Amino acid sequence: MKIDIALLISIISVVTVLLSSLKNSKKQDFSEVEKKAVETATINVKLDAIGNDVKDIKYDITAVKREVTSLTERMIIVEQKTKSAHHRIDELVGTEERKE
Structure with a gap:
């Protein structure tokens, strides 16, 4: 009878340790999953x-x-008008020089 009681206590102890470790490992797994989920959400x-x-930069x-492009087009127009104005000024100056 003494052996049966010792064996029974041993079995109960082993079962208790196994259940306790299983429960703790599930808690740790859950907390790891929760941490990873928070990290993943933060990264996302x-x-x-x-x-x-x-x-926005694009x-x-x-x-x-x-x-x-708009400024380039406007600059081309201004350059053309400047050339035209210089040409007209040169013609006017040339005409006045001939008169003198």
Whole structure:
């Protein structure tokens, strides 16, 4: 009977230890999963913010390209008008020199 009681106590102890370790490992697994989920969510939010910033920069660059194109076209027109004005001035100066 003494052996049976000792064996019974041993079995109960082993079962208790196994259940306790299983319960603790599940808690640790859950806390790890929770930490990873928080980290992943944080990374996703940061990546979304970076993606939005990149889109904003892309739109800004496109706007700057349009402005440069517009300014280039305006500059060409001004250069043409300047050439024309110089040509007319040269003709007027040449005409006045001939009169004198």
